[in-house]
Amino acid sequence: VPALSVRDLRKTYAGNSAQTRVEALKGVSLDVEQGDFFALLGPNGAGKSTLIGIVSSLVNLSGGSVEVFGTDLSRDREASMRLIGLVPQELNFNMFEKPLDILVNYAGFYGIPRAEALVRAEQELRRAQLWDKARMMSRTLSGGMKRRLMIARAMMTRPRLLILDEPTAGVDIEIRRGMWQTLREINAAGTTIILTTHYLEEAESLCRNLAIIDRGSIVAAGPMKALLARL
Numbered sequence: 001v002p003a004l005s006v007r008d009l010r011k012t013y014a015g016n017s018a019q020t021r022v023e024a025l026k027g028v029s030l031d032v033e034q035g036d037f038f039a040l041l042g043p044n045g046a047g048k049s050t051l052i053g054i055v056s057s058l059v060n061l062s063g064g065s066v067e068v069f070g071t072d073l074s075r076d077r078e079a080s081m082r083l084i085g086l087v088p089q090e091l092n093f094n095m096f097e098k099p100l101d102i103l104v105n106y107a108g109f110y111g112i113p114r115a116e117a118l119v120r121a122e123q124e125l126r127r128a129q130l131w132d133k134a135r136m137m138s139r140t141l142s143g144g145m146k147r148r149l150m151i152a153r154a155m156m157t158r159p160r161l162l163i164l165d166e167p168t169a170g171v172d173i174e175i176r177r178g179m180w181q182t183l184r185e186i187n188a189a190g191t192t193i194i195l196t197t198h199y200l201e202e203a204e205s206l207c208r209n210l211a212i213i214d215r216g217s218i219v220a221a222g223p224m225k226a227l228l229a230r231l
């Protein structure tokens with residue numbers, strides 16, 4: 001089964017009047033195979049965050065269906081949520097906690113025993129090249145380190161699908177490269193990754209397959225190489 005299967009997905013944000021209603025998704029279909037590194041590329045306002053929000057159960061859909069590893073989201077929301085790790089765009093951890101504590105506390109929230117959480121935290125901090133910063137105040141980390149900490153935290157529940165919403169928006173190229181490295185390692189170890197981006201360069205550097213979304217519709221989809229040849 002695919003990691004993610006989206007069929008005829010629709011989302012209308014109800015405004016106060018017909019004029020302020022927004023059709024953010026107008027019948028989107030796409031499949032992401034297990035093990036893929038997939039980019040959803042599109043300009044601001046295209047519907048990327050809406051799509052990711054629906055898949056990660058933060059936004060209600062207006063029509064269509066979503067399956068995560070074969071489980072219908074509307075039938076078993078809990079099960080599909082357990083399979084997904086989400087990296088939001090904003091840094092939303094406590095800057096006055098240490099990376100190790102942030103990861104262990106997050107795992108605790110998901111019911112992972114402390115001993116297991118410590119094992120996972122070391123693994124994830126090493127993979128994110130943060131192990132030597134495990135006991136520093138998070139506030140003192142560089143911008144790139146903070147971003148990688150967000151990724152490490154999302155991996156604590158061992159999601160089979162990692163979703164990132166514009167993970168590198170507004171960060172410079174050096175920071176982006178550090179994040180790319182961490183994401184490549186996570187994907188190489190078997191986790192399916194989907195990211196949204198409006199940088200073609202980022203999609204090109206990281207992803208095997210992509211879909212291009214514009215004004216709520218998929219305008220092209222397929223392997224990166226085939227699509228680049230057409231652009």
Ligand code: ADP
Binds near residue numbers: 022024045046048
């Ligand atoms: P992207 O992530 O590609 O920038 P979004 O999914 O954020 O696109 O937005 C798609 C469209 O839906 C835009 O026109 C946006 O203004 C609108 N939109 C997004 N969220 C809301 C909301 N909560 N209420 C009303 N309109 C929204």
Ligand code: ADP
Binds near residue numbers: 140141144174
């Ligand atoms: P960025 O994340 O901004 O791309 P790196 O994480 O690659 O930067 O860090 C560059 C170097 O600077 C690393 O060797 C890192 O240990 C060091 N460094 C950056 N910020 C700090 C900090 N606040 N405290 C300690 N070392 C830091």
